Amino acid sequence: MLPLDTRQAVETPEGIDLILRPAGLVVRAIAFSIDLLIRGALLIGLYFLLAALGEFGMGLGALLLFLLNWWYTVLFEVLNQGRTPGKQWMKLAVVMEDGTAVGWSASLIRNLLRVVDLLPLGYCLGALCCLYQPSFRRLGDLAAGSMVVYQDQPPSPAPPKLAAVPLLPTFTLTLADQRAILGFAERQEQLSRARADELAIILAEPLGVSSASLARTRLDSLAQGLLGRT
Numbered sequence: 085m086l087p088l089d090t091r092q093a094v095e096t097p098e099g100i101d102l103i104l105r106p107a108g109l110v111v112r113a114i115a116f117s118i119d120l121l122i123r124g125a126l127l128i129g130l131y132f133l134l135a136a137l138g139e140f141g142m143g144l145g146a147l148l149l150f151l152l153n154w155w156y157t158v159l160f161e162v163l164n165q166g167r168t169p170g171k172q173w174m175k176l177a178v179v180m181e182d183g184t185a186v187g188w189s190a191s192l193i194r195n196l197l198r199v200v201d202l203l204p205l206g207y208c209l210g211a212l213c214c215l216y217q218p219s220f221r222r223l224g225d226l227a228a229g230s231m232v233v234y235q236d237q238p239p240s241p242a243p244p245k246l247a248a249v250p251l252l253p254t255f256t257l258t259l260a261d262q263r264a265i266l267g268f269a270e271r272q273e274q275l276s277r278a279r280a281d282e283l284a285i286i287l288a289e290p291l292g293v294s295s296a297s298l299a300r301t302r303l304d305s306l307a308q309g310l311l312g313r314t
Contacts (some may be wrong), residue, residue, distance in 0.1 A: 092219065094183045102183040105234040106219040107176050109211060112232055118170030123152050154195070161191045167235075177235045190228040197224035262310055269307035272300065 091103045134141030159167040159232055166178035166186050178186045178194070186194075200221050201210025210222040219231050257265070272280045286301035 092158055094181070102178070103236075104183060104231070105236065106221075107174075107232045107234055108216045111174055111176065112214070112220070115168070115170035115176055116175040118173055119157070119168050120170075122169055123156055127152060151243075157195050158188070158191045161186055171232070175235045176232055178232055179248055181229050186228075186230050194224035194228040194230050197222075197227055200224075207264055208233050208237060230239050257310075265303055265307050266310060 092106065094104060127145075128136050130265055131145050134145045134148075137144070151238070157168055160171075161178050164172070165214050167176070170210060172175060175249055176192070178188060180186055197199055201207055201213070203209045210224075213222045213226070214220045217226075270282055272284075275283070280300065
């Protein structure tokens with residue numbers, strides 16, 4: 085039997101295809117437990133220090149308890165690329181459905197709704213929702229439009245896919261033009277087909293090429309000629 089493949093392909097606003105791997109319930113629970121232990125250790129240490137201040141210290145400790153419970157996760161998610169210490173340890177991150185970084189409003193919504201996910205006891209509702217969703221999203225994620233994914237290591241950049249015959253331009257190319265042509269040759273494999281066609285036609289207008297396939301071939305040949313490959 086083949087292993088279950090939960091990967092999801094999304095297209096970013098820049099037209100780049102991303103493969104996201106939603107994190108399952110177990111690994112998310114482990115990451116949450118790590119964060120819980122860190123918060124607990126911080127609170128215990130702070131209470132020992134604040135106990136010497138008497139009632140004022142206890143009041144300050146209650147304030148710190150509130151801040152740690154409600155802002156610990158939000159601050160780390162927004163300021164640390166969607167990663168709390170527990171998520172970073174487990175190589176997880178919170179992102180939006182389209183693969184972009186999570187913002188303040190989304191992080192606040194997903195974390196405020198933990199109160200609902202906790203019902204009736206011990207994240208029971210949140211766990212059932214995760215198991216029901218193909219992308220393992222709890223109610224807070226559904227409301228915020230976010231998801232928890234594995235942070236896969238980015239692959240090493242592949243060399244540009246260039247044409248067999250180099251082509252030298254028949255007119256002067258500025259430095260910006262040369263960078264645009266080389267950049268397209270390097271990135272076209274990471275772009276969706278529609279986005280690659282759109283960019284190829286724009287870049288190939290001075291060459292008098294109309295179709296997208298001819299435009300990509302001409303740009304590949306120009307890139308190879310600029311790189312001096314034979």
